Amino acid sequence: MNGDDLLNIGAFAAATGLTIPALRHYDEIGLLKPAQVDPGTGYRRYGQDQLDDARLICGLRAVGVPIDEVRAVVGRSPGQVRSALDVHRERLVAQVREVSQRIAAVDEFIEKGTPMPTLQTIRPVQIRIRVADVQAAAGFYTTAFDVVFNESISSLQFGTYRTDRFFLITLEEHDGAASRHEGTRFGLLVDDVDTAHARAVNAGGVEVHPPTDFAWKPRTSCVRDPDGNDIDLSQA
Known part of the structure; x- marks a missing residue:
């Protein structure tokens, strides 16, 4: 040169x-x-x-x-650069979700006038579901329900720790060669059943039953995730 x-x-x-x-x-x-x-x-x-x-x-x-x-x-090739940017974008979106939840928690603390409310009752805060691939399952749930995936504990996090909204859905990877397991069934309370149902289906879920009104319970639907777990969606 x-x-x-x-x-x-x-x-x-x-x-x-x-x-x-x-x-x-x-x-x-x-x-x-x-x-x-x-x-x-x-x-x-x-x-x-x-x-x-x-x-x-x-x-x-x-x-x-x-x-x-x-x-x-x-x-490397432009395609590899684009892939790296896609991964980074997903990471930033997850960070935005987490920050949004923290802001909501701060707003709640401000409104209640206490820096750290003490929970007075025992309540469930975690369920575990089995999936074939943790990252793929996390992608479905974060897309469908706009929740935070905490990779360090392999869990979908709803709300902020030590608030009344805190809840974990932990993703446990199973051996695909093993015998098929029966999926878990659980429910989520959502702001709008029709919107949440459509997002879940568009993200790769399968409709079990469409949004329906009942005389004895709120409007409800059911979607099956790609790993065979049934999610009951209920109107908040």
């Missing part, structure tokens, strides 16, 4: 949107090595052919893609 074609670190930073400290850091961790380093002065110089990778790194880091995931797609 002709040395005249190389850019000093300042010019390269200006051309890519990366800061000089960031370029030095990416050199140190091996994410973006300079094309040339002067052995006497330590000055870094970069090639024109590194501009696209640097701009990609800048863009991905600007939207919060973790370093290891950036490293995995630098120099």
